[in-house]
């Protein structure tokens with residue numbers, strides 16, 4: 001007990017004992033000790049009751065009161081309660097101010113923020129930006145079902161995925177069809193989720209401009225390159241033997257540039273596509289063609305093996321898939337020294353889909369490069385890639401083609417031991433092999449990218 005409370009307690013006890021002693025003395029003097037003692041005891045109880053009432057009145061008073069003065073147990077109790085009350089009030093004030101500041105910050109954000117109750121998927125709160133971006137209005141939409149409010153966006157299905165919900169990167173705004181939004185779901189407690197919608201219209205326009213620019217420049221470069229290429233082909237090194245090495249280098253470089261332009265055009269075309277034609281892709285002739293191409297590139301420097309164990313065919317674009325697979329095979333040949341082996345495998349995947357893998361016993365890729373390897377123009381060892389004439393667009397094309405087929409690329413590699421590039425196709429992309437297709441390659445197959 002603090003010293004001040006202890007002294008108040010001792011003082012009150014002293015007063016009580018004094019009163020009782022006085023009552024006994026007075027009672028003995030008047031010859032009626034018990035009635036006087038009883039009257040004194042009742043007086044003490046009444047006094048304490050009166051003091052308790054005072055404390056209760058002060059505690060429940062609406063207006064702010066000054067701290068009590070005086071001593072004694074009741075004043076001390078009153079003072080302690082008053083102090084606790086003051087502390088609680090100031091804590092509450094601080095909390096309210098903090099909450100207001102958070103709300104003001106969230107309200108001022110340019111992104112739309114909507115707090116959604118997880119089970120009912122109903123709106124609990126949203127900031128100002130949710131009105132122009134998502135069309136939510138206050139107070140009408142507080143408590144509304146979010147899926148219904150944001151129609152035609154497939155929000156309910158998306159919310160149902162919860163923590164696994166992938167961000168929706170480019171979605172039209174339900175409030176304004178000119179706006180493009182990126183939506184992200186952040187589960188921040190067991191009961192509440194936060195939906196964040198960002199206006200990415202400008203970013204999308206810039207991205208479109210970049211794509212158009214690359215496509216147009218590549219297209220414009222095609223004709224002059226064809227002309228240069230044509231004239232170079234007409235020049236005979238035998239006419240000017242001292243120019244022969246320069247001529248050969250010019251031809252090599254112009255071929256490389258032509259390949260680069262073709263790759264950029266392929267990437268632009270793939271980027272502009274949302275879906276691919278859904279034809280049956282006969283895998284037996286596809287694997288046979290890949291083997292022929294690998295052999296042509298390898299000039300018998302490698303052992304090339306096909307392991308076809310799936311008895312499945314794919315749904316998708318034969319041309320695009322061939323382009324992706326032959327990029328992987330081309331890489332395996334390029335980045336495997338003579339004497340190495342390359343295995344092209346096709347088998348069933350555990351999830352009911354299929355897996356096409358290209359395994360080589362080549363140089364391998366250091367782990368640090370793997371996360372960036374599918375970026376445009378990204379090459380691991382520039383000297384080796386330059387030697388092989390690569391531009392660093394091949395795997396980018398592979399990734400785009402696989403994305404269009406909802407497939408994914410996995411890369412395993414060990415420096416000095418080799419690499420394995422695996423393309424995983426989902427169950428919806430495969431069907432039992434149609435034996436009638438196992439003939440020659442369809443004419444749409446083009447060798448190269």
Ligand SMILES: Nc1ncnc2c1ncn2[C@@H]1O[C@H](COP(=O)(O)OP(=O)(O)OP(=O)(O)O)[C@@H](O)[C@H]1O
Nearest residue numbers: 331332335364379380381385390391392393394395
């Ligand atoms: N099988 C492989 N073994 C080792 N390194 C590889 C393999 N495949 C790709 N790489 C590395 O990844 C880089 C990127 O490959 P990518 O196919 O995108 O470009 P590239 O082969 O250099 O050029 P191109 O556009 O002509 O394909 C390559 O430069 C190479 O360093």
Ligand SMILES: [Mg+2]
Nearest residue numbers: 331390394395
């Ligand atoms: Mg390549």
